[in-house]
Amino acid sequence: MISQTTEYALRAVVWLAANPEKALTAQQIAEATRVPAGYLAKVLQGLSRAGLLHSQRGLGGGFTLARSPAALTMWEVVQAVDPLRRIKSCPLGFEAHRAELCPLHQQLDDGLAMIEKAFSACKISKLIDPSHPSSPLCAYLPKAKAGTNGRRSKR
């Protein structure tokens, strides 16, 4: 349902949201989110082009979120890199179905509409909720262990 590219983009955005103190390099984000560096570089370019990230070259440079995690939704990230396309007209091109989709394509579009609604309602800030036992991304160990052998303790 969600492409590899979208999943990687969401991981990167969540990681940046959870680590706002300074710009992070593509390599740092790739390691934390366990995404191949070359693949992630392209995903980060896509997010930057879509205006979701700021990037700065040079020493101390890297990527930061262009918007507050509280003002950015999962849906916007999905649509920025590998958009889910609602079914607006008959995929078979039947003119006669312009006014109304057939039940099959209506059902498929209803599924897409549910996903759009759920992901539009989910702010990135919700995904880094510190009260969640496994927050904010898989790269973190649960808080009980953080600081002992969690990735965070090494940074």
Added chain:
Amino acid sequence: MISQTTEYALRAVVWLAANPEKALTAQQIAEATRVPAGYLAKVLQGLSRAGLLHSQRGLGGGFTLARSPAALTMWEVVQAVDPLRRIKSCPLGFEAHRAELCPLHQQLDDGLAMIEKAFSACKISKLIDPSHPSSPLCAYLPKAKAGTNGRRSKR
């Protein structure tokens, strides 16, 4: 969200459900559903292997649905050809997240769960509901015009 393969499989199943009188050849189904014949042949093989279609060789042979449209769901068709996989464990492989997904992967899985629920509740018979203005597949013209220039009138 739904792959090309899945969309084609659903078209084929809906077409067979709407035309139960006799077996249809791959070529007939490909034309009606506007799917490239070579591609559709593979999709039909997949559906047959999954036990959703019966196929019979020779004169008068072809494909028929193995089950009643009232006993077959959209979800079963999706899962037969290009399954949507629920997220059961951390995609980053973190042992510490075995017990509970992080909020990102939980949210993604919640989306998958919604689709599973909706498509599981949708029987193929619902997709060929004759009371629908554009039923049962895009290859049909609306009932008002059927019998004049609709595909059905040519068969």
